[in-house]
Each structure stands twice: as C-alpha cells, then as structure tokens.
Amino acid sequence: MSVITDISVNEIRKQFPILNQDVNGKPLVYFDNAATSQTPQVVIDALVNYYQKDNANIHRGIHTLAERATTGFEATRKAVQQFINSNEVEEIIFTKGTTEGINLVAQAYGRKFLQEGDEVLITGMEHHSNIVPWQIVCQQTGAKLKVIPVDNNGEISIEEYESLLSERTKIVSAVYISNSLGTINPVPQMIELAHAIGAKVLVDGAQAAPHHKLDVQKLNCDWLAFSGHKMYGPTGVGILYGKRQVLEKMDPYQGGGEMIKEVSFAGTSYNDIPYKFEAGTPNIADVVALKAAIEFMNEVGFEFLHHQEQALLNKGRDILFDIDGFQPIGNAKEKASVISFLIDGVHSFDLGMLLDAKGIAVRTGHHCTQPLMDHFKIDGTVRASFAVYNTVEEVEQFAEALTDIVKKFRK
C-alpha cells in the first residue's frame, strides 16, 4: 500500500503533499507537529476512498456498504491492538481524542470509585486535559488532586513521586512525554510503584504515540489515551486502551445507540466492551483512515523515526543555543524532539508572527499547560516540534530566520 521503497526523509516527504507549498511567499517549514502532525497521501486516500465507496453506518446494517464500513472500522481496532500490543481487541475504545479518553476514565471510573479522602496524583507538567477532568471528578466525589512537582530542568523526581504515593492514592494519571517541554517521564517505573500500593494508572500518551513504541502489556498501565492527529492520522479520532477487567468495572460514559444490549422504558442493559463506551455513530471515516496512518508508521519504523527525530533535536540544540539571548525551557536528560524556548527581550508572540512571515510554523503561548508555565514564571514559550518528515536543512533555515529576527530587535 505504501510507496516507500527506500527509507529516506526525502522519500517520506514526497508522501506529504501539504509540505510542498509556499506560505507567505516562502517554502513551508512545519514545526508544529506536537499540536498536529501532517497526514501522508495514504491516509488522505483512505478518507476519500471511504466516502467514495464504503460510506454507511456501522454494525447494524445488513447491506453491503454497511458491511464494508463495519469491516474497515473494526480493522482499525485490530491494527491499534497490534500497534500498542494490547492483549485483546475489545480493550481498544475509539474516542474523539486524548482529552475525551481522559474524561471518560475520570467519569466512568473515577466518579464511581473515588471517595472523600482518596487522592488522584498527576505531574506538574500535565496538559490541561489531564488536569481539569480530575478537578471535576474530585469536586464531584470529595477526592483530592495532588501534584508531583517539576524541577527547573522540567523533570520530576521518582523520590518525590514515591513520597506522595500512599494508601489514599487511587489513581495516578501522568503524561508520558510533555507536550510543552518534550520531557520523557519515567512512566514504567511510576506504574510499578503505583501498582505496588494498589493505585490504577492512566498514561497520557498523546505525545508518546508518534515517537515511542508503546507496549501496554509491558508497561502494564491500566489505561492509555492517545490521539490520531498527532501520529500522522486524521483529526477527531483517538484511542482509549483499558485493561479488560478495569473496563468491565466501569459504568458507561454516555448513553445512546450502540452502547446498549436491550432498552425498555423500565430499564436498559448495556453492551459489552468496547461498545459500552462508544455511544452514538462514531467518527467512522477517520477511524477507517487511522489504519493507514498506523501502517505508515509501521513501514517507517520506530527505529528510523527515533533516529531522525533525535538528529533534528541534536542539530537544533547545536545551532539554536548559540543565538543571542536564547533560553531553552526544559532541559530534561530524556527528551523527545521538542525545543521550547524564549529569546531575551523578544516576546514569543512577536517571534511566532515573524517566523510565520518567513514560512515557518511554530507554536507560541502556554501550550495548554498554564500551571507548568507558572512554575517557570513565564507566560509562554516558542515551541518547535519535529516529525519524521522534517530535515536538518529546515532546522538550519529556522536558526537563520531566528538569528535574523533577533538582530532586528537588537538594533
């Protein structure tokens, strides 16, 4: 299906038509991959093919198109199962994205099992979507939200984490890779320690899924949430993995079609997992196309992906750090391909506007991690985040552009 014959960045880039364009009169350099990665032609083709040939509602139709749509939908579930090596295909739930996955766990598990005096533990570098759902369920249940502090390198310490764990801790919910800083947290160790005291663990894998081979059996997490649009897939589709025995204990998240076994006005019995958590017509087209994104990633392979992204990160560290006034934010030893920074005397917002004028797309602002920004006593950063299709030449262009902009402010 894929057309990659010999893996090279140039071959990979050819599969991403969106990259081949000028923005503001300059060739596009897309460094906003931690927000949304671009989709290869195979994913676009899968979407078009679905609407041109197979579009129908899934599961209950007996006609041919319904059967094809259902087959495509369930084939992606199988592909995801293999992608994260879950034990059973029923442990894969389709969501809108990571945010919905976390909300689902907070409400369907947290609201049912948390009690007054219980604690939910998160890190100080969480995305708002791994803070607010827990604040809501803590308000509903009287449980308490506790935070593992982040140090000045943008890391957490296992010792501090251990000191916060107690028999009151019922849920640990932690980001695997920080979206703002790129910090890779010691999640395998955190899961082991949490399980030792009987707590359940949710892993926010939104940034991890595109960069790291995730193996949920090896990790032994209770839940893993991630998004399609950060791993070369379409927007509006995400995955929630949960262990069967945990998912079966959870109440439905929303009521509606598909999630029921039988409905009468006297009462309703619920469907089995995963359908119990998939009320209403799902995002069929995007789920179907997500399979093409997984196949693309499998074809490229995590080894190449990792190698390429670390090369970009190292190049960035080499040449960006010399720029006048450059202040990196987050210097974790274990770091994904994200460079978050500020420039002395130049507001990040101006930098973002001026970079865009040069065709370079970066993100500026708090990256939906305001508590983390408060920790660093800043109101935002400029973030360049790399994907497998980015090149060392683009990083060089980026450094030149930044140098040029900074010069203007130094006059």
Next chain:
Amino acid sequence: MSIADKQQDIIEEFSMLDGDMEMTINYIMELGEQLPDMDASQKTDDSIVKGCQSKVWLMAAEQNGHVQFQADSNTAVTKGLVSLLVRVLNDESPDDIMNAEINFPEQIGMNRFIGTQRSNGFAAMIKQMKLYALALSSKSQTDA
C-alpha cells in the same frame, strides 16, 4: 483630517508593501515604536483590554471636547496594530468615534495577516475605544 481620510492614508501606505507579509509586519512594528510607552503605573487591570492574546492597555481622556488615547502592549506587533487605531481615532469627538466605521484593517489585508484570534483582539480594542468615547461623552453631558 477626518477619520475616513486617516484610514484612507493608512490603506495607501500599506498598499506600497505589496502584500509582503514580512515587510508588513516590520512596518507595523516600526509604527508601534513611535507610539509613546505608557507609564508602568498606568498598566493596570482597569486599562487592560480583554480578548487579546497579548497584553494591550488602553486609556482615554477628554481635552477640549476631543478624546486623547494612550495605548501600549507587551508585544511589538500588537503595539503597532493598536498604534494604527490610535492614529485613526485620536483627537476626535466622542460622537465621531462612536459612529466611526473602522474599515482599514480589512482593506490592508489585516485579517489575512493577523488570523482570527488576533482579529478578535483587534475588535476588542475598537470596542474598548468606543466605550471610552461613550463614557466621556456622557460625562461631559452630565458636567454640562
């Protein structure tokens, strides 16, 4: 010069930049540099404009029946943008400000340049300036 004439001047100035985004932003920043800084003591929660991504402070006072604006921002681009509004609306009567139809942002392709989020910020600045004009006009009516 009327509000409409001042806007026409701006439209003509920007037309010379030929839609080049880099030149446009640099020009906007240069205009911002010419706007006097506001004193730190004036940059309070009362003078801040809500609805902007970067911080914008706006103040107004009445002098001989005309409104005098002061504005500042913590970012160079936004300061340039607000300086354009000050240039258009400064030293006009409260009534003229309230009735002004601000059309230059669209005409100079500002919507394309500043995106929706920033356009909303721009709208918030205009709204704030009109509210100041309204407040000053009712104040002068009460005083009279």
